[in-house]
Amino acid sequence: MSDDRDDAAKGGADDARKGAGDTSAVPTGKAGRGNVAVRRVRSDADDAEDTRGKRVGPITYVGQVGSELRKVIWPTRSQMVTYTAVVFIFLIFMTALVSGVDFGMGKAVEWAFAR
Structure with a gap:
């Protein structure tokens, strides 16, 4: 297990072969790097944000809008x-x-x- 972490830290062509079926390898979107795969660790930022929050009334909404507008640098x-x-x-x-x-x-x- 520690060998896998050491190899991943070193990078190189071996990582491309090892990470081919690994679901934790996330593409970086960098084109033109040849056959070298770049791996990164998944984080909470990779998960979709849950936007289903508690609904608020119109008066609370207007208050929140005003609060956000005060934060704007005009x-x-x-x-x-x-x-x-x-x-x-x-x-x-x-x-x-x-x-x-x-x-x-x-x-x-x-x-x-x-x-």
């Missing part, structure tokens, strides 16, 4: 002005880009079918 006025300007500039750029491509493709189609 942006300052200057941050909002900056964010709004960035969004508008991006919107103008994307509108011009899409309009230009649409106009260009329309002219290309007219030219192709006019012959």
Whole structure:
């Protein structure tokens, strides 16, 4: 048993062969690592959270919403002005880009079918 833990700690190709049928081996989602399997220990975070809690009334719900909104870090006025300007500039750029491509493709189609 201690040999298995020592081998798992060392890593390598032997782990890939040993962990093939082991249900505690969890894929890491890392692509391009060849045939080396990376193993990690399952934790409580891997289990789905039980969201079936006790229902609360509407007044309690509104109070909880207010409590959560007090925790929010709201942006300052200057941050909002900056964010709004960035969004508008991006919107103008994307509108011009899409309009230009649409106009260009329309002219290309007219030219192709006019012959």
